[in-house]
Each structure stands twice: as structure tokens, then as C-alpha cells.
Amino acid sequence: xxxxxxxxxxxxxxxxxxxxxxxxxxxxxxxxxxxxxxxxxxxxxxxxxxxxxxxxxxxxxxxxxxxxxxxxxxxxxxxxxxxxxxxxxxxxxxxxxxxxxxxxxxxxxxxxxxxxxxxxxxxxxxxxxxxxxxxxxxxxxxxxxxxxxxxxxxxxxxxxxxxxxxxxxxxxxxxxxxxxxxxxxxxxxxxxxxxxxxxxxxxxxxxxxxxxxxxxxxxxxxxxxxxxxxxxxxxxxxxxxxxxxxxxxxxxxxxxxxxxx
Amino acid sequence: xxxxxxxxxxxxxxxxxxxxxxxxxxxxxxxxxxxxxxxxxxxxxxxxxxxxxxxxxxxxxxxxxxxxxxxxxxxxxxxxxxxxxxxxxxxxxxxxxxxxxxxxxxxxxxxxxxxxxxxxxxxxxxxxxxxxxxxxxxxxxxxxxxxxxxxxxxxxxxxxxxxxxxxxxxxxxxxxxxxxxxxxxxxxxxxxxxxxxxxxxxxxxxxxxxxxxxxx
Numbered sequence: 001x002x003x004x005x006x007x008x009x010x011x012x013x014x015x016x017x018x019x020x021x022x023x024x025x026x027x028x029x030x031x032x033x034x035x036x037x038x039x040x041x042x043x044x045x046x047x048x049x050x051x052x053x054x055x056x057x058x059x060x061x062x063x064x065x066x067x068x069x070x071x072x073x074x075x076x077x078x079x080x081x082x083x084x085x086x087x088x089x090x091x092x093x094x095x096x097x098x099x100x101x102x103x104x105x106x107x108x109x110x111x112x113x114x115x116x117x118x119x120x121x122x123x124x125x126x127x128x129x130x131x132x133x134x135x136x137x138x139x140x141x142x143x144x145x146x147x148x149x150x151x152x153x154x155x156x157x158x159x160x161x162x163x164x165x166x167x168x169x170x171x172x173x174x175x176x177x178x179x180x181x182x183x184x185x186x187x188x189x190x191x192x193x194x195x196x197x198x199x200x201x202x203x204x205x206x207x208x209x210x211x212x213x214x215x216x217x218x219x220x221x222x223x224x225x226x227x228x229x230x231x232x233x234x235x236x237x238x239x240x241x242x243x244x245x246x247x248x249x250x251x252x253x254x255x256x257x258x259x260x261x
Numbered sequence: 262x263x264x265x266x267x268x269x270x271x272x273x274x275x276x277x278x279x280x281x282x283x284x285x286x287x288x289x290x291x292x293x294x295x296x297x298x299x300x301x302x303x304x305x306x307x308x309x310x311x312x313x314x315x316x317x318x319x320x321x322x323x324x325x326x327x328x329x330x331x332x333x334x335x336x337x338x339x340x341x342x343x344x345x346x347x348x349x350x351x352x353x354x355x356x357x358x359x360x361x362x363x364x365x366x367x368x369x370x371x372x373x374x375x376x377x378x379x380x381x382x383x384x385x386x387x388x389x390x391x392x393x394x395x396x397x398x399x400x401x402x403x404x405x406x407x408x409x410x411x412x413x414x415x416x417x418x419x420x421x422x423x424x425x426x427x428x429x430x431x432x433x434x435x436x437x438x439x440x441x442x443x444x445x446x447x448x449x450x451x452x453x454x455x456x457x458x459x460x461x462x463x464x465x466x467x468x469x470x471x472x473x474x475x476x477x
Contacts, residue, residue, distance in 0.1 A: 042439040045262045049440040053273045078426055086331070087426075090338040170439040193263045194442065249262075 026224035029094055035072050037063040038079035038087050038096040042168055045189055045249045046099035058249035059097040062116055069232055081147055085109050088219045096217035101149035111220055113229040114261040115213030117246045120188035121150040122208035131206045134158045143172040143181035150185045153209040189250050266446040270437050277433030278454045284419045287351045292358025299363035304370055321360035326421050329353045334425040350422040361411055369404035370396060402473045409466035413459045430454060
């Protein structure tokens with residue numbers, strides 16, 4: 001319900017925002033000397049709390065790299081999947097680097113840069129599961145984090161499936177581990193980590209949906225900023241920097257032919 | 262990447278609980294002051310004042326806190342006025358508390374027997390003096406249990422402030438759960454901290470009730 005309400009509130013505010021004053025385009029950020037970037041704190045391994053409860057992750061590293069490339073100070077703001085679009089649309093932050101996948105629906109409200117990284121998403125289950133694809137799913141229940149790319153993908157591929165949606169990946173994983181759901185749709189990296197921690201309940205891939213790219217979010221009406229972020233991404237893809245960072249945090253480098261927008 | 266839930270995490274939750282307590286106290290102080298005015302406007306023998314108070318209470322009670330939080334946090338920044346998460350949360354919860362407390366206290370004021378109004382009038386006290394010296398002191402005692410009951414609700418409702426990025430106890434718990442994938446350890450600790458806060462409030466309420474006995 002919470003996400004529903006926030007979507008409505010967000011849509012209402014975005015329509016109001018059309019009349020809002022000019023937003024911080026590239027020159028405004030340079031003039032201010034600070035770039036305000038929204039990053040997650042509850043989406044491992046993109047943004048999460050480490051052992052000393054500092055916010056770390058791939059998205060935090062990319063945000064630092066952006067600030068460095070712009071030559072300005074970095075102001076990090078924690079966003080959630082429910083409020084990140086509102087944050088952008090109301091000019092509270094200049095960019096989001098928040099594990100966000102691009103969809104045509106989201107692109108009506110904000111702009112997306114070329115993808116800076118990607119994660120592999122799919123359906124996972126117990127190692128002895130007899131399932132080999134979504135086609136012979138039957139009435140097994142699937143747990144997934146609501147509104148994520150894997151949720152959208154799963155809903156498209158198996159519209160009649162018995163899908164249970166949870167607030168985040170950790171809650172969906174808990175539902176799976178406690179037997180509330182029989183299968184788990186999540187990111188490859190999370191399934192691997194869970195298996196490493198608890199080898200007796202290792203998760204095996206049943207079907208890998210796709211390689212899901214993540215994009216920097218830019219408020220609408222900032223053509224210079226969007227162009228700059230695209231150039232930044234292009235440059236750091238070509239010099240291998242983003243691939244190295246992806247390997248460090250997500251366990252595997254980016255593929256040779258990585259898509260671009 | 263996934264790590265163990267440890268002692269540092271308990272400390273992190275305790276530090277986050279400060280914000281839960283501070284937000285509750287701020288909302289209680291500001292909301293309480295407003296509520297007193299609204300409750301009195303609600304009962305004074307002057308119809309337009311009653312209508313104003315009833316309208317305010319209905320408006321606040323009839324809209325979800327989540328919607329109010331979004332309006333204060335995001336709504337104003339549409340007009341170029343950036344409100345911080347703390348300011349938006351305090352404003353929202355103060356308004357929320359003021360409407361509910363006003364109704365609770367109105368009930369308390371009205372439950373003081375009518376004869377108390379009449380006899381204090383017979384002593385030559387004017388309206389405000391009757392309220393100040395006769396009615397409110399008796400209403401306070403009646404109002405302690407429902408007020409503390411509401412306060413306990415308020416403590417738990419502050420978790421809604423997490424939607425605008427305010428890191429209080431619940432949000433801190435959610436963040437830790439996503440770092441440790443250990444929901445039992447995380448949420449049992451969170452629940453224990455909420456229990457300590459709420460139980461202390463209830464105990465304080467009982468002691469306060471024992472001490473205030475103007476009507477006896």
C-alpha cells in the first residue's frame with residue numbers, strides 16, 4: 001500500500017513540477033560546487049551498510065567517481081525505491097545512482113543515462129527442484145521484491161504465477177528461507193551470497209531472465225547534464241573502469257558488448 | 262557482501278532510536294500545544310469556533326499520514342522551498358498529534374460533570390477562570406490514560422517517516438536487514454527497543470495517575 005500511495009503522490013507532484021522553477025542543469029551544479037546524488041542504503045551490493053555501518057556499494061563508488069569527474073563536492077542522499085523518482089522530480093537531488101533499471105513508464109517522469117552497470121536477474125529455487133523453466137511452474141509460489149526489474153520481468157513472463165511481493169530483497173529472501181514461498185526471483189549475486197552463507201539451503205538458478213542494466217537517473221529538462229552523464233559513462237566503459245567496479249561489487253565484469261543508449 | 266549481525270548493529274539501532282524518541286517528543290510538545298487550543302475551541306459556546314475546530318480535526322484525521330508526509334516533504338519543494346526530512350516529519354506528526362489529542366482532550370473536558378461548570382459559575386468565576394481552575398485540572402487526570410495510549414501509538418507511527426528518508430528505528434532496522442539478511446535478529450532487536458520505549462511510557466503514566474488526584 002505504501003508504494004502505491006507514494007506512486008500516486010509522486011505522479012501528482014510530477015504533474016505539478018511542470019510549472020516548477022528551472023532545475024539544476026550542468027552549469028548550476030558547477031556553480032554550486034556540489035553535486036547532490038541519491039544512492040540506496042538497502043539494495044546490496046549497490047548500496048548497503050558495511051560492518052561499521054557506513055554506506056558502501058557500487059552505486060556509492062560510481063557517485064564518487066561522478067563528483068570527481070565533475071570536480072565538485074559530493075553530497076550523498078539516501079533514497080528508497082519508493083521515493084527516488086520524487087526526489088529527482090522535485091529537485092532535491094541532481095542525479096540518482098540507485099540500481100535503477102530503465103522502463104518506458106519511468107522514462108515519462110525522469111531521464112535515464114546510458115547504463116553504467118548491470119546485474120543478472122532470474123528465478124532461483126532449491127538445488128533438488130525439478131523445475132527447469134518458468135513454463136512448468138504449476139502452482140508454486142514465488143517471492144520477489146516489489147517494483148524491482150525482476151518483479152516486472154517475472155510478471156511479464158509468468159502472468160498467471162502465484163507471486164508474493166515483498167518490500168525488499170532481504171524480506172523476499174527471508175520468505176524463501178522460512179518456507180513462506182517455494183521459489184525466489186532475485187539478482188544472481190544475492191542468490192550466490194545466500195548460498196555461500198548457508199550451503200545446506202543453496203539456491204540454484206531455474207531460469208535466468210536477463211542481464212538487467214542499471215542507469216543514472218536525471219531530472220527532466222536538463223539536456224546538458226544528461227549529455228554529460230552519458231559521456232561520463234561512455235568514457236568509463238571504454239577505459240574499463242566501470243567493468244572493474246562491477247566485478248569488485250557484483251562478482252563478474254561487464255560483458256564485451258555492453259548496450260548503450 | 263552479506264555480513265553477520267553484531268554488537269555494532271545493536272548500537273546503530275539504539276542511535277537510530279534517539280530519532281524515534283526525539284520525533285515523538287517534538288510532535289507531542291508542538292501537537293499538544295495546538296491540541297489544547299483546538300480542544301477549547303471545540304467546546305466554547307461560540308458556534309463558528311466549534312466549526313473551525315471540527316473542520317480541522319476532520320481534515321487531519323481523514324487524510325493518511327503518508328500523504329501528509331509527502332505533501333510537506335515533496336509538495337513544498339515543487340515551489341522551490343526545500344523542507345528537510347526532520348522539519349517535514351515534525352510538522353506532519355505535530356499536526357497529526359494535535360488533531361487526535363484535541364479530540365481526546367475534548368472528551369476529557371466534556372466528561373467533567375456539568376454541575377462543576379454551574380457551581381464554579383455560581384462562585385463568580387468567568388469562563389476562562391472556570392476552565393483554568395476547575396475544569397482542566399479535573400480533565401487532566403481523566404485524560405492521562407488515553408493520552409499516553411495515543412503517545413504509544415505515536416512512537417510506533419513515527420516509523421512512517423522513513424518514506425521521506427528519515428532514518429529512525431524502523432528504517433535503520435530495514436537497512437540492517439538488507440545488509441545482514443538476518444531478519445529475526447534485526448527485527449527482534451527493533452521490537453525490543455520499541456517495547457522498552459512504550460513500556461516505560463505506560464509505567465510513567467501509571468505513576469502520574471497516582472500522583473494527580475485533584476478530584477478526590
